[in-house]
Amino acid sequence: MLQTRVIPPAENAYPYPLLIKRLLLSGSRYEKTREIVYRDSVRYSYATFNERVARLANVLTAAGVKAGDTVAVMDWDSHRYLECMFAIPMLGAVLHTINIRLSPEQILYTMNHAEDRFVLVNCEFVPLYQGIASQLTTVEKTLLLTDTAEKSAALPNLVGEYEELLAAADPRYDFADFDENSVATTFYTTGTTGNPKGVYFTHRQLVLHTLSMATLLGSLDSIRLMGTDDVYMPITPMFHVHAWGVPYVATMLGVKQVYPGRYDPELLVKLWQKEKVTFSHCVPTILQMVMNAKAAQGVDFGGWKLIIGGSALTRTQYEAAKARGIQLTAAYGMSETCPMISCAHLNEELLAGSEDERTTYRIKAGVPVPLVEAAIMDDHGQFLPADGESQGELVLRAPWLTQGYFREPEKSAELWAGGWLHTGDVATIDGMGVIDIRDRIKDVIKTGGEWISSLELEDLISRHAAVREVAVVGMPDPQWGERPFALLVVRDGQALDAKGLKEHLKPFVEQGHLSKWAIPTQIALVTEIPKTSVGKLDKKRIRLDIAQWQASGSAFLSTL
């Protein structure tokens, strides 16, 4: 280590720890009249929000919550969730955002593994909670969240209903200082095998993530994606990586925020219209649902800026959104990364390019946001050149990456092999630093000694006019190792078979964009493609389904 000059601070100098409470010092104090909206039922000012965070802290303290305790929330996106995102960590406690789309068994596992001591339960999840309550090993008390008039529920050790408790509490709380490396939040990510794994983020990490993301959203794009005069509505669940951390950014800036509860596409469109939403973020699937909603028909979505992540954004999706007035920008991140890593904003060179080129770069994973360092590595841990050609595993360094999986030392060491966080994604990085995700390592198709990107193949197939949705996986093949298999949903009144798909892909082979081995010899036509709890293609499930159909000779299949 270099012998730099480190000067001990003056007597009495204040050592400023980076704590989540600091995010309330600017916008949320200055923009007192700005609104926070929940569906069509709640609307209050930032002044009220600040008071409610203090009330909640008093309620939780009275209920016995102490620093170091884990407090879990089971809720859809709401103003109450936002209050929990501040009050719980600000007490020095850990917020566990429960993924309520997991199976009851998985939820039970995560709650016991995280050692939840308190749980805030939305009334919709009371039956689910009752089903697992007897097997919860650490929970001591529960609180009820509800929009209904019914303020009680058959929850064990119920302290009371959130709104009634808040109304009776003191609207002031003097939040103490503590170590900025204290864990603030935790949640679980489901892998392809084994139990869900817990990632966790400290106060320091969340403050730095918030500042860097604010810089991205405010300064780095040719347009300002989110500034103080925007209206923000998340369409990525708050239980999923804190809605990508944007609620912390919006609150720091004092931006108007709109929380839509459960994601009902019709309501999303109505809220978008009524509240004049200008900035959101979501996965491609949800955007599709919103644009296809009845309420969306004939609506001009002009002025809506959306960041798309979670899955690759295809050119078709980009152009379909653009035709409706929506400006999409791709971004990349994952649960382990808090999540923001890169965003597809355009530099001076690309802005001067053709529209086609600009589109090409708007749908890539983009360039690292401030403070993020990205590289690609081969199987032996050697760095590969950033030449836009060399493919390797994307590895990362940033101030906000999970420092491990909670109580999983072996998986943690693997995640951080060689001092870089391993994403499990295969990517290229070009001379401008633009990351292009080619595939998940486990989703790359290895056929006849060649590697085929399932993502690339999905993109090309999705350009067929009859295709509404597509998933490509590699299936075991005795001769070739693996062969690509396509699962398709076709548009109403349209048809497609394996032969038709081959015809569609042939030109790409002839132009050298695609290996001839990449043409699927078998496809399946279905009405819906299985998705994970966060809306991604569930390729594990898809492979299982296909294997079953192949064994049973299902009518879904079409073979060359």
Place this chain on the structure above:
Amino acid sequence: MLQTRVIPPAENAYPYPLLIKRLLLSGSRYEKTREIVYRDSVRYSYATFNERVARLANVLTAAGVKAGDTVAVMDWDSHRYLECMFAIPMLGAVLHTINIRLSPEQILYTMNHAEDRFVLVNCEFVPLYQGIASQLTTVEKTLLLTDTAEKSAALPNLVGEYEELLAAADPRYDFADFDENSVATTFYTTGTTGNPKGVYFTHRQLVLHTLSMATLLGSLDSIRLMGTDDVYMPITPMFHVHAWGVPYVATMLGVKQVYPGRYDPELLVKLWQKEKVTFSHCVPTILQMVMNAKAAQGVDFGGWKLIIGGSALTRTQYEAAKARGIQLTAAYGMSETCPMISCAHLNEELLAGSEDERTTYRIKAGVPVPLVEAAIMDDHGQFLPADGESQGELVLRAPWLTQGYFREPEKSAELWAGGWLHTGDVATIDGMGVIDIRDRIKDVIKTGGEWISSLELEDLISRHAAVREVAVVGMPDPQWGERPFALLVVRDGQALDAKGLKEHLKPFVEQGHLSKWAIPTQIALVTEIPKTSVGKLDKKRIRLDIAQWQASGSAFLSTL
């Protein structure tokens, strides 16, 4: 201290220190074609900038610079200074930005006190350097900075000329990691008494300051003050609080930067026009000089966004700039605070107000930027209410405040009394959190038991059509303790005496805006008002001048 949950990082997890080198990861890598411009003589891309930072690091290393060494720079604003702002701290060394407007004796004092081991000297300062060289106790080597063809100078222990050395150096350097609390920069601030005092900032502090300022500039104003497509030109010297830290922000974002060398108003206007500058910052005096430049006559400065700090911004100055197309926003900070503390951007409530009200709030010190906590304190260290009325000393907490004065334990303890940084400024804070600086504690005029703000009085006097510039100080008075005294510069062809000034101020007294004791009984008419090295009114010097004139009965004086 609360017992929060702190989890030891996984084996191999990378502990990410906040280092200045990280600011080069985003914009400066992605915006490779963007330009950095120096006067009308140098123009290169960010790609070249990144290489030159590495070349400079190799040159300095070869010259013997090691981590922990202090490396001083004596230069006007230049691309080379920008390179030093990165390369020197990135080596783990400390950059001492010498205030070349101080007297040779003061410069000598600061260089010995800071323990400078290496000095980069602009050829213009060679005579100055030669005058103090024999008394420098720690300097080992010098480097020459020059735009001329003459590449040598009579500097003791000269390593060589900057450009020649860089041209011969390797354009790659692998910068090591080290403790984020390492000192990165230092410089000296001149108080009213005693020797200059050294403030210092760590890597962590500068990274956090950069991120918070990027958020301010990108997101918090109703307009984007500086984003990736702006063109930035500082008009606050780089030796003065790193040009307010904005070069770090601009570089992180990859913004086009224009460095004007020595501040020649005619050249500033020409550069502004030629390079299409959109964002700058300066003290009010320099703006005045720019707008009065010959080259500026008839120029429409539309699209120029300027942050004004260093001295209070008057309504007259604001409106004069507006009439020329310039959008001014006041900001507040000081050498001890890195410097950014607050900025006068407008919230939803004010944006909806009258133009007059918006102007009133655009010229105040404004609201704290993200992560800054501000309060006002009375003489006994008790907090005063934020009611817009109570006046007290402005005290601060933020992640980037100097942790003391270098090797001055007593002054450091005083600066940080009670765990808050004491600014020495008297202020009010209103219910929106808006800071209004009333005066320096030592410049408040105490007359007949009342406190009069010299700043307020200056503002009212400056509204008189004949007044070009004004400074008000309190002068000892046997009967009243102190009495206000005004030093005036009148516009060409105009005249004013003490009686005329009284007539001008009377309505403000009648409307209750001003105490009758605030009307100066004596004024002086001069051609120039003394300024400090950073362009502020030099009230210490002004008091001395006035005392001398009063003793000698100078013709400058006009008495009621």
